[in-house]
Amino acid sequence: MSPLPPSPRIDSAETIAGHIEVLVGMDRRLAAVRDFAGPVAPRINPPGFAGMAKVITGQQLSVTSAAAIWGRFAQLPGALDPVAYLTLSEEAVRATGFSGGKFRTVRAIAEAMVAGELDFDHLETLPAGDAVRYLIAHKGIGPWTAEVYLMFCAGHPDVFPAGDLALLKAVQHGLGLDARPAIKDMIGIAAAWAPYRSAAALLFWRYFAVMRDREGILL
Structure with missing residues (x-):
């Protein structure tokens, strides 16, 4: 074929x-x-901050556990916007089931976006290898997180x-x-x-x- x-x-x-x-x-x-x-x-999940937050939610968790935590997190006012997320307390976010590490990782992503250091629109113009390297340059994003984001949020074919x-x-x-x-x-x-x-x-x-x-x- x-x-x-x-x-x-x-x-x-x-x-x-x-x-x-x-x-x-x-x-x-x-x-x-x-x-x-x-x-x-x-x-396919939404691209950008919300999509990356959802991928991070699922790190090292069963599908069922991740879905339950994400359901609570997504209902938290401001949780899906990088600017608003930075106003949330660690206590409020962790009450949804986030670990301290995941709270800090998502916060670092929000800070990078607000500072203009992480541009998800630019990411979608890059080949897969370059896109992975672009993402893992940011604290808390490892290869698995980068690759899963590219598949499920950017719809990358390779x-x-x-x-x-x-x-x-x-x-x-x-x-x-x-x-x-x-x-x-x-x-x-x-x-x-x-x-x-x-x-x-x-x-x-x-x-x-x-x-x-x-x-x-x-x-």
Whole structure:
């Protein structure tokens, strides 16, 4: 199958399905992963401060816990605006379930935006690698946070969060690997799926979810 040009945003089921079909043509091992996972839906959040705050909320938490905390945080007056966030007390934010570290990370992002040092509109004009480097230059933003933001808030078509544990487990199982790949090995595996790595990540997250539900275990 001839490669399709990457979509500017991987924000529709049709775009994702098209990218996955190209991936299967590039790597036949993904055919069984696709067939098992079934349809893959887009997961897009608002870009900018609110989107980054939501990604940070989900760091090192289960989906259920992150959703509960985000629900409370998003209802806090001023929480989704960088200028207003800076007026909130740590006590008020942490009452929603934020840790002290997450409160300070989001505050640092708000301060950088207000100072003009972090421009999310500019970020969307950068290639994935440059965009990750731009984000991780800011305190509290690591590679996973940057990559997840680019996928789910910027809709970038060529990002693979190689440090995500669920992805590492799913790739091991889905590709029949003897051991869970190390992050550096996962980066190498995913490099072969460029420029459609975001669709590959979404596919393996879906694969992980289906396997977990069917088997009742974590891979």
